Amino acid sequence: MAEGPPRAASTLLGVSADVAELGRRATTASRQLLRASSGDREAALIASAALILERAPEILEANAADVAAAEAAGLEAGSLDRLGLSDERLEAMASGLRQVAGLPDPVGEVLDGWERPNGLELRRVRVPLGVVAVIYENRPNVTTDAAAICVKSGNAVLLRGSSSAQRSNRVLVEALRDGVAKAGLPADTVQLVDDPSHDAAVELMRLTDSVDCLIPRGGAALIASVREHATVPVIIDGDGNCHVYVDAAADLDQALAIVVNAKTNRPGVCNAAESLVVHEAVAGQFLPQVCDVLEAHGVELLGDAAARRLRAGLALATDDDFAREFLGLRMTVAVAPSLDAAIEHVNRFGSGHTEAIVTRDLGAARRFTREVDAGVVIVNASTRFTDGERFGFGAEIGISTQKLHARGPMGLRELTTYRTEVWGDGQVVD
Amino acid sequence: MAEGPPRAASTLLGVSADVAELGRRATTASRQLLRASSGDREAALIASAALILERAPEILEANAADVAAAEAAGLEAGSLDRLGLSDERLEAMASGLRQVAGLPDPVGEVLDGWERPNGLELRRVRVPLGVVAVIYENRPNVTTDAAAICVKSGNAVLLRGSSSAQRSNRVLVEALRDGVAKAGLPADTVQLVDDPSHDAAVELMRLTDSVDCLIPRGGAALIASVREHATVPVIIDGDGNCHVYVDAAADLDQALAIVVNAKTNRPGVCNAAESLVVHEAVAGQFLPQVCDVLEAHGVELLGDAAARRLRAGLALATDDDFAREFLGLRMTVAVAPSLDAAIEHVNRFGSGHTEAIVTRDLGAARRFTREVDAGVVIVNASTRFTDGERFGFGAEIGISTQKLHARGPMGLRELTTYRTEVWGDGQVVD
Numbered sequence: 001m002a003e004g005p006p007r008a009a010s011t012l013l014g015v016s017a018d019v020a021e022l023g024r025r026a027t028t029a030s031r032q033l034l035r036a037s038s039g040d041r042e043a044a045l046i047a048s049a050a051l052i053l054e055r056a057p058e059i060l061e062a063n064a065a066d067v068a069a070a071e072a073a074g075l076e077a078g079s080l081d082r083l084g085l086s087d088e089r090l091e092a093m094a095s096g097l098r099q100v101a102g103l104p105d106p107v108g109e110v111l112d113g114w115e116r117p118n119g120l121e122l123r124r125v126r127v128p129l130g131v132v133a134v135i136y137e138n139r140p141n142v143t144t145d146a147a148a149i150c151v152k153s154g155n156a157v158l159l160r161g162s163s164s165a166q167r168s169n170r171v172l173v174e175a176l177r178d179g180v181a182k183a184g185l186p187a188d189t190v191q192l193v194d195d196p197s198h199d200a201a202v203e204l205m206r207l208t209d210s211v212d213c214l215i216p217r218g219g220a221a222l223i224a225s226v227r228e229h230a231t232v233p234v235i236i237d238g239d240g241n242c243h244v245y246v247d248a249a250a251d252l253d254q255a256l257a258i259v260v261n262a263k264t265n266r267p268g269v270c271n272a273a274e275s276l277v278v279h280e281a282v283a284g285q286f287l288p289q290v291c292d293v294l295e296a297h298g299v300e301l302l303g304d305a306a307a308r309r310l311r312a313g314l315a316l317a318t319d320d321d322f323a324r325e326f327l328g329l330r331m332t333v334a335v336a337p338s339l340d341a342a343i344e345h346v347n348r349f350g351s352g353h354t355e356a357i358v359t360r361d362l363g364a365a366r367r368f369t370r371e372v373d374a375g376v377v378i379v380n381a382s383t384r385f386t387d388g389e390r391f392g393f394g395a396e397i398g399i400s401t402q403k404l405h406a407r408g409p410m411g412l413r414e415l416t417t418y419r420t421e422v423w424g425d426g427q428v429v430d
Numbered sequence: 431m432a433e434g435p436p437r438a439a440s441t442l443l444g445v446s447a448d449v450a451e452l453g454r455r456a457t458t459a460s461r462q463l464l465r466a467s468s469g470d471r472e473a474a475l476i477a478s479a480a481l482i483l484e485r486a487p488e489i490l491e492a493n494a495a496d497v498a499a500a501e502a503a504g505l506e507a508g509s510l511d512r513l514g515l516s517d518e519r520l521e522a523m524a525s526g527l528r529q530v531a532g533l534p535d536p537v538g539e540v541l542d543g544w545e546r547p548n549g550l551e552l553r554r555v556r557v558p559l560g561v562v563a564v565i566y567e568n569r570p571n572v573t574t575d576a577a578a579i580c581v582k583s584g585n586a587v588l589l590r591g592s593s594s595a596q597r598s599n600r601v602l603v604e605a606l607r608d609g610v611a612k613a614g615l616p617a618d619t620v621q622l623v624d625d626p627s628h629d630a631a632v633e634l635m636r637l638t639d640s641v642d643c644l645i646p647r648g649g650a651a652l653i654a655s656v657r658e659h660a661t662v663p664v665i666i667d668g669d670g671n672c673h674v675y676v677d678a679a680a681d682l683d684q685a686l687a688i689v690v691n692a693k694t695n696r697p698g699v700c701n702a703a704e705s706l707v708v709h710e711a712v713a714g715q716f717l718p719q720v721c722d723v724l725e726a727h728g729v730e731l732l733g734d735a736a737a738r739r740l741r742a743g744l745a746l747a748t749d750d751d752f753a754r755e756f757l758g759l760r761m762t763v764a765v766a767p768s769l770d771a772a773i774e775h776v777n778r779f780g781s782g783h784t785e786a787i788v789t790r791d792l793g794a795a796r797r798f799t800r801e802v803d804a805g806v807v808i809v810n811a812s813t814r815f816t817d818g819e820r821f822g823f824g825a826e827i828g829i830s831t832q833k834l835h836a837r838g839p840m841g842l843r844e845l846t847t848y849r850t851e852v853w854g855d856g857q858v859v860d
Contacts, residue, residue, distance in 0.1 A: 031777055034801045116822055120811060129833050130803065208657065212833045227638065231657045233664070233834035254856040261858035347461055369851050371464045373560065381550060381854030390859070391850070392546055403559050403642045403847040404663035405835035417833040420821070421799050424811030426684040428691035429820070 014177050014187055015170050017195035019203040022158055023210030026131040029188035030156040030212075033128060038105040040183050045101035045148055048179025049094035052144065055175050056090050062167040063140065070164045082139045083164055093144040096395075100148035103394040106412045107154045121423040126416045128154030130212040133204055133232070134397070135160045137218040140168040146217075147176050147190050149395045153415040156189045158211065160204055163196030170194065198225075205230040213405075213415070215398055235410070238401035239325040240270030240353035242383040245342045245368065247359035248281035252289075254380060255358040259290055261382040262356065264297040268327050270399060271354055271386040275322060275332045277342050280306065283335045287311050291333070299329045306335035322349040339364050343371050350374055352401050354386040354408075375401065375408035444607050444617055445600050447625035449633040452588055453640030456561040459618035460586040460642075463558060468535040470613050475531035475578055478609025479524040482574065485605050486520050492597040493570065500594045512569045513594055523574040526825075530578040533824040536842045537584045551853040556846045558584030560642035563634055563662070564827070565590045567648040570598040576647075577606050577620050579827045583845040586619045588641065590634055593626030600624065628655075635660040643835075643845070645828055665840070668831035669755040670700030670783035672813040675772045675798065677789035678711035682719075684810060685788040689720055691812040692786065694727040698757050700829060701784055701816040705752060705762045707772050710736065713765045717741050721763070729759045736765035752779040769794055773801050780804055782831050784816040784838075805831065805838035 016022055033041075052059065063085040070083055106126055113123035132155045134146045143159055150157035161169040173192040181187040193200055202225075205214060211232040216222050226234055244262050246255040262273035278287055287310045291301055302321050303314035317332040322345075336342035346355050356378040357368040369377045376386045386409060388396020393411030400406040406414035446452055463471075482489065493515040500513055536556055543553035562585045564576045573589055580587035591599040603622040611617040623630055632655075635644060641662040646652050656664055674692050676685040692703035708717055717740045721731055732751050733744035747762045752775075766772035776785050786808040787798040799807045806816045816839060818826020823841030830836040836844035 031801070031803055034803065114822060116820070120815060122821060227661045233832055235834070251856070257856065257858055265859050365853075369849075371461070373461055373464065374849065376850045376852060378852040379854060381852055381857040382859050384859040385550060385852055385854075385857065390546070391552060392544065402663055404665070407847050408850050417837050419799075419804065420806045420838045422806060422808040422811055422815055423795075424809060424815075426681070426687065427811040427815065428687055429695050429812050429814040 014190065015173055015192045015194045017193070017200065019193055019195070019200055019207065022191050022193060023131070023207045025188040026156040026158050026191060027210045029186040030128065030130040032186045033154050033156060033189060036154065036185055038107065040185055041105070041151055041154060042101045044151055044180040044183035044185050044189070045097045047182040048144075048147070048176045049097035049101075051175040051179045052090055052094045052097070052172070055171065056087060059090060059168065059171050059175070060085060060087075062171045066165055066167045075164060079138055079164070085140060085168060089141065093141050096141075097144055097148045100152050100395045103152060103412060105152070106416050111418055118427050119425065120427055123421050124418045125421060126413070127419050129415055129417050131156045131158065131210050132415060133158040133160065133207070133211045133214045135201055135204065135214070135216045135218065135222065135226070137162045137222065138164060140165045140172060142217065143169050143172045144176065145395070146397060149397045149412060150415060151180065151185075151189055152395075153412045155415055156191075158191055158193060158204065160193040160201060166194070166196060201225070202229045205232060208232050217398055235398070235400050235406055236402045237398035238353070239351040240272070240399070240401070241275065241323065241325045241349060241351040242271060242273045242354045242356070243275045243277055243346045243350060244273045244356045244358065244383065245277040245336070245346060246279060246282065246286060247339065247342075247357055247361060247364050248279040249361035249364060250279075250282060250286075250358040251360055252282060252286050255286065256290055256293060258356065258358055258380070258382050260293055260297065262384055263294060263299055263331050264329070265382070265384050267329050270325070271384050272327070273331065273356070273383045274324070274326050275334070275349065277334045277336050277345055278307075279339070279342065280335050280337050283307070283310055287333065287335070294331060297329070299331050301331055301333055303333040304335060307333040310335065325351065339367060343368060347373050352403075353399065354378060354383045356381065356383050375399075444620065445603055445622040445624045447623070447630065449623055449625070449630055449637065452621050452623060453561070453637045455618040456586040456588050456621060457640045459616040460558065460560045462616045463584050463586060463619060466584065466615055468537065470615055471535070471581055471584060472531045474581055474610040474613035474615050474619070475527045477612040478574075478577070478606045479527035479531075481605040481609045482520055482524045482527070482602070485601065486517060489520060489598065489601045489605070490515055490517075492601045496595055496597045505594060509568055509594070515570060515598060519571065523571050526571075527574055527578045530582050530825045533582060533842060535582070536846050541848055548857050549855065550857055553851050554848045555851060556843070557849050559845055559847050561586045561588065561640050562845060563588040563590065563637070563641045563644045565631055565634065565644070565646045565648065565652065565656070567592045567652065568594060570595045570602060572647065573599050573602045574606065575825070576827060579825045579842060580845060581610065581615075581619055582825075583842045585845055586621075588621055588623060588634065590623040590631060596624070596626060631655070632659045635662060638662050647828055665828070665830050665836055666832045667828035668783070669781040670702070670829070670831070671705065671753065671755045671779060671781040672701060672703045672784045672786070673705045673707055673776045673780055674703045674786045674788065674813065675707040675766070675776060676709060676712065676716060677769065677772075677787055677791060677794050678709040679791035679794060680709075680712060680716075680788040681790055682712060682716050685716065686720055686723060688786065688788055688810070688812050690723055690727065692814055693724060693729055693761055694759070695812070695814050697759050700755070701814050702757070703761065703786070703813045704754070704756050705764070705779065707764045707766050707775055708737075709769070709772065710765050710767050713737070713740055717763065717765070724761060727759070729761050731761055731763055733763040734765060737763040740765070755781065769797060773798060777803050782833075783829065784808060784813045786811065786813050805829075
């Protein structure tokens with residue numbers, strides 16, 4: 001399996017192991033896309049959705065082979081489930097393509113414009129990034145999701161899925177390419193890096209002549225590899241070590257509902273809360289209560305010394321625990337003597353993803369939103385709202401935990417840049 | 431000299447060779463800066479400007495030692511000139527600090543805001559990047575320029591100048607730190623990496639826990655080293671292989687003035703034109719004329735086959751010539767049979783910096799601005815206008831040739847990111 005399954009004869013174009021050649025073709029396609037209208041890009045995604053459904057038997061057959069190979073290789077049940085496709089899942093993928101097709105077009109928006117004293121007129125116009133590379137793991141629905149968001153925003157995309165989904169990805173990418181071509185866009189708008197080796201991934205990470213932005217979607221090992229090897233610009237979709245801070249002025253019923261939702265609604269995702277910080281003025285009342293409810297939901301709690309004094313039975317939380325994204329039913333609990341101390345704790349251990357405060361005190365809310373260094377800061381609501389769909393973006397390609405270019409959930413606009421146009425009538429520099 | 435001059439006793443704080451420690455202190459300072467008002471940051475720069483002038487004797491003494499050491503080491507005359515300070519240059523540096531202080535504050539601008547059906551109110555607010563690292567060469571005025579633009583935009587800055595300017599940079603950074611502290615901001619807002627070794631630079635490039643953005647300002651070797659080693663987010667200030675395309679519908683008098691200005695006004699800078707592309711419909715008339723004038727300005731011309739047929743005496747331009755940023759009095763000349771061919775030529779050889787078209791044809795201008803893949807596209811004006819000052823930004827920290835985050839001249843806004851605030855009243859996820 002290390003070499004991946006043998007290449008199908010039908011996938012000579014746009015599904016290749018020659019990463020540099022794929023890059024050159026992506027660049028050419030991205031330039032042609034600058035001429036495409038919003039309607040062309042919309043039509044491309046609608047045609048792709050139709051082809052995904054038309055070719056369901058072929059896709060399901062390829063996917064069944066992937067699943068069988070993964071089972072034989074001993075892939076664990078959760079991964080097998082994420083790998084498997086069905087008629088329902090294909091319908092959801094097609095529906096996702098149509099939904100992204102119908103979103104407002106980000107390209108061409110005039111972001112800003114002004115005139116200079118010499119009569120030059122400047123305007124900043126939103127344009128596609130160019131070539132976006134996405135490295136992702138396992139789930140074949142990312143293939144259509146990532147292609148949809150890239151094509152809609154006018155980008156060419158280089159997809160590099162995992163070896164376990166390779167047969168599925170080939171036929172999916174073929175359908176996407178045919179759909180895109182039907183709408184008159186270059187088929188090379190969507191290409192698959194058909195080489196599951198680490199070397200191919202590293203080559204993609206270093207394709208500075210072609211790749212304008214790389215988005216890795218995967219676990220810590222992938223992120224570490226990208227940090228180490230990438231020479232192309234990258235948007236990191238990193239850990240979510242999210243806190244809920246319950247202020248002295250919190251509505252404690254609201255706080256209880258928010259903490260429990262943030263921790264237990266879906267503990268395995270990046271916007272789940274990993275840590276609870278309670279102001280000491282309300283800790284005596286709130287901590288025992290919230291701990292009871294969390295434990296009743298099966299959450300294992302680890303506390304600092306102050307928390308353990310207020311609630312028996314908490315294990316001792318180390319700094320490592322406070323810094324960890326558990327992605328499961330564990331949570332750290334800390335007591336803060338002040339708002340300042342709470343903010344300091346959050347900034348020390350947070351990963352810059354999402355931080356929430358529960359308070360009725362406007363001054364505390366304002367200070368928390370201003371002084372906490374995170375992409376998303378939430379007042380009186382669950383951390384679980386940090387999500388492209390829930391933000392109303394209509395689609396999401398990840399959640400950035402870096403500050404450059406995009407921060408927080410990334411939708412269509414986050415896959416664009418701008419050009420500055422300067423319109424003159426003969427101006428020269430003195 | 432490889433070890434740099436001995437460290438002064440007065441520079442124990444904020445001027446250190448311990449890169450990781452500087453990074454930690456920068457992060458702490460950047461968090462404190464989130465509490466600073468616009469007025470605080472303005473006052474910090476005004477106080478710094480006053481201290482630069484007050485300490486002129488000390489600064490000039492340190493600079494004289496730098497210049498003497500550089501002379502002894504055989505630094506060439508141009509570099510020596512850029513290294514040297516004078517009362518006039520210090521006055522200009524102080525005036526630059528005051529000017530940046532007076533610019534509109536980018537921090538706190540509400541970029542966008544909307545409400546969700548569940549009543550959550552979201553808004554995107556412009557905030558500082560956090561910690562900006564700048565690696566630069568030779569000229570000590572970059573020390574104050576970079577500090578000014580970073581402090582004004584609410585960022586902590588890690589400065590890493592060249593060894594030749596080290597004594598100057600130490601006293602300049604001391605003045606900046608004292609000025610910042612006078613205004614009540616943390617002195618660690620401005621810090622100097624006091625180690626001229628390559629290893630220290632590489633350590634800075636890999637300080638992912640602290641550095642939110644690295645801006646290298648220097649030649650090709652520095653850019654290559656950053657691409658190779660950096661694991662922190664980077665904005666590349668790359669080559670400017672800028673074209674002027676003279677369209678079939680150009681006003682040829684205007685075209686002549688623009689080409690000559692773009693090439694000869696200041697040939698050594700990145701926004702100077704390196705290449706002329708002329709539509710064949712006007713090449714017979716225009717080429718001989720523009721070549722005469724350019725040669726009279728001392729420009730050495732290299733042409734493609736078609737250009738050489740129309741104007742005797744042009745050397746043959748190779749693809750390497752077309753791809754090169756000469757940064758001097760050389761220029762390539764190509765004849766394009768069509769607008770399409772011109773756009774293709776520009777996209778093939780351009781570096782994404784600045785591309786200009788001269789035309790009276792609105793359709794041609796629209797196609798050129800839309801289809802040329804460059805940060806700045808200019809219609810009927812000189813490429814030399816691509817500049818933060820000339821764009822009206824009031825200050826510039828470089829010109830980005832990448833597409834992620836910032837593209838083209840970078841002013842205060844380009845040193846910011848955004849946070850998303852979510853304001854609710856108890857919302858949880860179903």
